[in-house]
Amino acid sequence: MRIIGLILIALLSLTSVTSTAQAAKVTVVVNGQTITDYDINQRALFMRLERRGKSNSDRRKLAEEELIDEALKTAEARRLGFEANEKAVDQAYTRIAINAKLSVAKLNTILTAAGVQSKTLKDRLRAQYAWQAVVSNVLRQKVKISDLDLDLAAKEKLGETTTYDYMLTEVLFLDSAGGSVKSRTAQANQYRKNFNGCDSAVELSLSYRDAAVRKLGRRHSTQLAEPVAAELAKLSVGSISKPRTVANGVQMLAICQKSAAEDLTFVKNKLRNDVGTEKLETEADAYLEKLRKEASIERR
Structure with missing residues (x-):
């Protein structure tokens, strides 16, 4: 998981970064939801930990687009009646610390040293949970996989390598x-x-x-x-x-x-999962693109 990787990187090359609290200047408004310059700066610093982006300006552009997507995702989840479970978000945050062999306090310290508030990571997790709810409850039913196609693919796979x-x-x-x-x-x-x-x-x-x-x-x-x-x-x-x-x-x-193996069940199940995941991702990307086209996105 990318987030765990960034924590390990931070442990190896921890440098103190002073985070200057900026005025909450509104930079983007997405369907009435504001994204401030401070939000973008925080996400850009987080991306720096992830080793994403070639430069600070590149990271700010990526951060802005990512925050716009997350605003659309959380708003759509809320419209459909899916609210992020704050307890689940806190548990996910704790799991990140545990998987990196850290305490939550140590994770907070590492993020703070990089100029990143824990809220930045939690906001990202919250958006992920919201979007997962939309994908699972709305989009999954659109993914249809033909059993005949799976049979043919499974037989072909058995022919490529004996299982x-x-x-x-x-x-x-x-x-x-x-x-x-x-x-x-x-x-x-x-x-x-x-x-x-x-x-x-x-x-x-x-x-x-x-x-x-x-x-x-x-x-x-x-x-x-x-x-x-x-x-x-x-x-x-x-x-x-x-x-x-x-x-x-x-x-x-x-x-x-x-x-x-003569029974294709296991091979078909794996193929169904792989193909289903790929189709679901395609559906999710198309759904998000539709939300973007229909949204009111004002850049200031």
Whole structure:
């Protein structure tokens, strides 16, 4: 997510920027809603953190257009009866801090050091929530995807690259055992070396501290991360993947059963999601463009 990236950048190259409170000079009026020079300056400073725009003047132009779009989005959401949930906005703001491994107070400090008020980020989140409501409730119903087209696309995709159905067992070396990722990976590699099939996976795990084994059941290639799917495609039944670092430890996947996929359901679901997202974005762009054409936008 772009916002998380900007926080990490700020941490690495934090420089104090003095934000001068400017007079609230109205620069743009969108259907009666004002956008001030201060609003534009704040958004431009925020874009600077995101590394958007080639220059300050370029960022101000981008900021002005973005704020006009957001004014249209929030007004349309309000017209349709969708109000931004302030609690949800606050929670999203908190998640940004958590994902960047920061406290909310530290996030506020970083933004302030860059001359950006927390309100600027929250206003952006508020507009995003409002527009998501419009897209989900108004535009999604306009997106029609033919099952026949999906069938043809799924068969073509299967023809391009063979996909598989698996019965998988996960072996996880938990980080709760202490020690470094390196040491847990070394233990996982030792386990892998001695692995002799799914039937003995649990028994073998008893020789290691905090090694958990659980059956994942059926998984289709499209339900796995691409690097994992690519590795498993090359392995035979009874084999186990190389250790990978995950959120709660070091993970390996053992193949208990494997067969070439004949069921197109998983492939179709992924295609439906990809195609649907693309069509929805097109509908949303067209809807926003229509709002712009019909709007009263006065630049001062």
